[in-house]
Amino acid sequence: MEKTSREQDRKPAASDWRAFALPIFVSLCWFLAARHISLEWTLSEQYHFGWIVPLMALYVFWTRFENAPTPGKPPRMLAIPAGILLITLVEVLVMPLREANADWRLLGWMLTGLAAVATLLALGQTGGVPWMTHFAFPVLFFFTSVPWPCTVESALMQWLMRHNAELAAELLHWLGVVAEVQGNWIRLSSATVGVDEACSGIRSLQGSLMATLFVGEIFELGRWRRVALLLAGAGWALLTNSGRTLFLALMAERSGTPAMERWHDPAGYWILGACVAGVAFTGWLLRRGQDGGGASRWASASIGVLTEWRERLSATSRTALAGTALLLAGWVGTEGWFRMHEVAETRLIDWSFKQPTQAARFAIVEQSSHVRGEMRYDFHSGGRWCDSEGKCWVADYFRWNPGPNAVRTVIVHDPRVCLGASGKEFVRALPAVSFRADDMALPFDAYWFRDRADNVFVFNCVAEDARRRPGQEQNSDIFSIASRLDAVRTGKRNLGQRRLEVAVWGMRDPASATEAFEELLRRQVVVQ
Numbered sequence: 342m343e344k345t346s347r348e349q350d351r352k353p354a355a356s357d358w359r360a361f362a363l364p365i366f367v368s369l370c371w372f373l374a375a376r377h378i379s380l381e382w383t384l385s386e387q388y389h390f391g392w393i394v395p396l397m398a399l400y401v402f403w404t405r406f407e408n409a410p411t412p413g414k415p416p417r418m419l420a421i422p423a424g425i426l427l428i429t430l431v432e433v434l435v436m437p438l439r440e441a442n443a444d445w446r447l448l449g450w451m452l453t454g455l456a457a458v459a460t461l462l463a464l465g466q467t468g469g470v471p472w473m474t475h476f477a478f479p480v481l482f483f484f485t486s487v488p489w490p491c492t493v494e495s496a497l498m499q500w501l502m503r504h505n506a507e508l509a510a511e512l513l514h515w516l517g518v519v520a521e522v523q524g525n526w527i528r529l530s531s532a533t534v535g536v537d538e539a540c541s542g543i544r545s546l547q548g549s550l551m552a553t554l555f556v557g558e559i560f561e562l563g564r565w566r567r568v569a570l571l572l573a574g575a576g577w578a579l580l581t582n583s584g585r586t587l588f589l590a591l592m593a594e595r596s597g598t599p600a601m602e603r604w605h606d607p608a609g610y611w612i613l614g615a616c617v618a619g620v621a622f623t624g625w626l627l628r629r630g631q632d633g634g635g636a637s638r639w640a641s642a643s644i645g646v647l648t649e650w651r652e653r654l655s656a657t658s659r660t661a662l663a664g665t666a667l668l669l670a671g672w673v674g675t676e677g678w679f680r681m682h683e684v685a686e687t688r689l690i691d692w693s694f695k696q697p698t699q700a701a702r703f704a705i706v707e708q709s710s711h712v713r714g715e716m717r718y719d720f721h722s723g724g725r726w727c728d729s730e731g732k733c734w735v736a737d738y739f740r741w742n743p744g745p746n747a748v749r750t751v752i753v754h755d756p757r758v759c760l761g762a763s764g765k766e767f768v769r770a771l772p773a774v775s776f777r778a779d780d781m782a783l784p785f786d787a788y789w790f791r792d793r794a795d796n797v798f799v800f801n802c803v804a805e806d807a808r809r810r811p812g813q814e815q816n817s818d819i820f821s822i823a824s825r826l827d828a829v830r831t832g833k834r835n836l837g838q839r840r841l842e843v844a845v846w847g848m849r850d851p852a853s854a855t856e857a858f859e860e861l862l863r864r865q866v867v868v869q
Contacts, residue, residue, distance in 0.1 A: 359654070359655040359658035360650065360651040360654040360655050360658070361654075362654070362655075362657070362658040362659075362661035362662045362665070363425075363463050363466065363654050363657050363658070363661040364463065364654070365661070365665055366425065366459065366661040366662075366664050366665045366668075367456070367459045367460050367463050369665060369668055370428065370432065370452075370455055370456035370459045370460075370668075371456045371460075373432060373436075373439075373452055373456070373668075374449070374452035374453045374455070374456045375395065377439055377443070377448055377449050377452050378391065378449040378452075378453070378486065378487055378488060379391070379392075380443055380444075381446070381449070381488040382486070384717060385488065386609075387547060388486070388488055388547070390486070390547070390548050390551060390613075391486035394482070394483060394485060394486035394551060395483065395486075397482070397551075397555055398479045398480075398482045398483050399479075401478065401479040401482060401555070401558050401559075402476060402479040402480075404558075404559075405475060405476055405478070405479060406476075409468070409472065409475055409476075410468075410471040410472070410475055411471070412467065412468035412469055412471065412472060413468060413469025413470055413471045413472070414469045415465060415466050415467075415469055415653055415656075416465050416466070416469070416470075420465075421462050421465065421466050421657050421660070422657060422660040424458065424459075424462045425459070425462065425657065425660045425661060425664045426660065426663075426664065428455050428458060428459050428462075428664070429663075429664040429667050429668060431451075431455060432452075432455055432668055432671065433667060433668065433670075433671035435448060435451060435452065436671050436672060436675045437675045437678065437679075437829045438825065438826075438829055439452070440675050440676075440679055440829075440834050441679075441825065441828035441829045441832075441833055441834050442825045442828065443834070443835070445825060446487075446488045446489070446490055446491060447490065449487050449488060450484075450487055450490075453483060453484060453487050456483075457480050457481060457483065457484075460480050461473050461476075461477065461480060463654075464476050464480075466653055466654060466656070466657055467650050467653055467654060478558060482554060482555070482558075485547070485550055485551040485554060486551070489547075497546075501546070501579075501582075505579075505582060505583055505586055506522050506526065506527050506586070507522055508583045508586075509527060509583055509586040509587045509590055510522045510527050512583070512587050513527070513529075513587065513590055513591075516591075518590070518591070518594055520590065527586075527590055529590065529593060529594045530594070534586070534589055534590045534593050534601065546575060546578040546579070548578070548613055548616065548617065549574035549575060549577055549578040549616050549617070549620055550571070550574065550575075552574060552616070552617045552620045552621070553567075553570045553571045553573070553574035553620050553624075554567075554571075556570065556620055556621055556624035557570050557571075557624060559624075560624045560625070560627070560628040561628075562624065562627055562628060566627045566628075569627060570620070570623055570624050570627055573619075573620070573623045574616075574620045574623070577616045577619040577620055577623070578616050581612045581613075581615050581616045581619070582612060584612065585608050585609065585612040588604075588608055589601050589604065589605065589608060592604055602709060678832055679832045679834050681832065682831065682832025682833070683832065683834075691868070691869040692778070692781060692783070692839070692866060692867065692868050692869070693738065693740075693839075693866075693867050693869075694722070694736060694738040694841050694865055694866055694867070695865050695866075695867050696722055696723075696724035696736065696738075696865070697724070697726055697861075697864070697865060698724070700726035700727070700728060700734075701726065701727050701728070701729070702725075702726055702727050703724060703725070703726040704724065704725045704726070705723065705724060706723030706724055706725050706735065706737065707723065708721060708723065716739070717741075718739045718740065718741055719740055719741055719742045720739070720740040721737065721738065721739050721740075722737075722738050723735075723736065723737045723738070724736055730847075731847060732845055732846065732847040732848060732857065733845070733846040733847060734843065734844070734845050734846075734861070735843070735844045735845075736841070736842070736843045736844075736865075737840075737841070737842045737843075738839070738840070738841050739838075739839065739840040739841075740837070740838070740839050740840075741837055741838040741839075742837050743806065743835050743836055743837040756786075756788055756799045756801050756842060757788060765790040765791065765792050765797060766790060766791040766792075767788065767789075767790055768788075768789040768790060768791055769788075769789055770786070770787070770788055770789075771787035771788060771789055771798075771851050771855075772787065773785060773786055773787060774787055774800060774855055774858065774859065776802075776859065776862045776866070778866060778868045779868055781868065783802050783804055783841075783866075784802060784804075785800040785801060785802040785841075785858075786800070786801045786802070787799070787800050787801075787851070787855065788800075788801070789851060792846065795846050795847065796846070796847070796848055796849070796850075796854075797844055797845070797846055798844070798845050798848055798851065798854035798855075798858070799842065799843070799844045800841075800842070800843045800844075800858050801840070801841075801842045801843075802839075802840065802841045802842075803838060803839075803840050804838070804839050804840075805833075805836045805837070805838060806836055806837035806838065806839065843858060843861065845857065845858065
């Protein structure tokens, strides 16, 4: 009898393995969220810090676990299972949207929100409402790494770039350097400095937001002291980036543009480090004079957790296992849907733009190393020339090979933003221009700008490399909701992209500019 009793004691309880079902489900939700937004962490310079945010969130979670409150009662019996099933349903529906739209930032917020809710449900099942509120901060801290919506980011970025350039130009005047601001550009006597996205302060602003929340938690600051630290962090971000712009402008004035480009990225990382150091120093100052935190309740909390967590988590094991199985089935079904359509894919006719090297005053236009790093294209050709009538042209042709990088790198470079940043005045959008060659149709968006007293007409086309049906037209707005849903229906993902942007100066009106542009395409577009 004693031997049998000891064997039963050593035998794992039936609830032991079931207790891991809900944590596995939560981990899978976080994996799906990180898989989507990690593309931005890799490609966008201002979001490189996102890779360390999960580690910081786990560290904050651990520090809070050391003084966790005594577990409370779990929510009602059906609340957690219903929440798990609802999260599973939304995740499965989002999977094909994510697969066809790797660049859609809205999905990043949605997937992160689902993972956060799943985590809070697991905490509620383990420790009740006290644990949900106690651990809410490290769960929500992950949102600091989620890319902002493009409309919000673009508006803020343009405002920061414009005022950053103005402030840097004013400081240059104080130092005796002649500088003129034109949009987001600072024109010096010997060089031109562009205040781009990374220089605008948007990277340090987002990084300082992450740093202020983390420092405020580590120093255990009170609510109002954390608000003060958040405002100070924004100030540090703007101050350090203005210093960076001033440094690069002085470098360009004294040592030339190549020296400025060599220092562009290193200066950015030094400034980001200085901003974080300033935030940490400010947090240390705010901590002084504040009463210390309460005594640790780790011992009392851990006793309750160690004796009850298996039973509490095991109560939701069936629902969690069903949710995990459905998520895996949804992933398999999504992958099968897109692979089935990729097999039947019909390639578009291969096309490219041949620069008119024989034109008068033709010059090759090269992109800077920073632009190459940001756009990550696989091929580029650029040229500047003047025709026989004295009209000046600039053309840039880009190609991205198939992959998730292809869509992401073209969405952020809108002519209205880029040319507006260079000081040109946007007049209005013009009717789209459709160019046809053989069995191919390329849609061009058209825009009218003014460069001081001169008209500038810009034509821009972003075209996919593949289509599904004979005669199917290229959607001119591939980032609209209708186009994104259509990409799911037709099984399109990771398509290669091509972009042709042409600008012409000196035309009288839109009609003459469009006519000259169409004539240029007939001569220079090569169809294979």
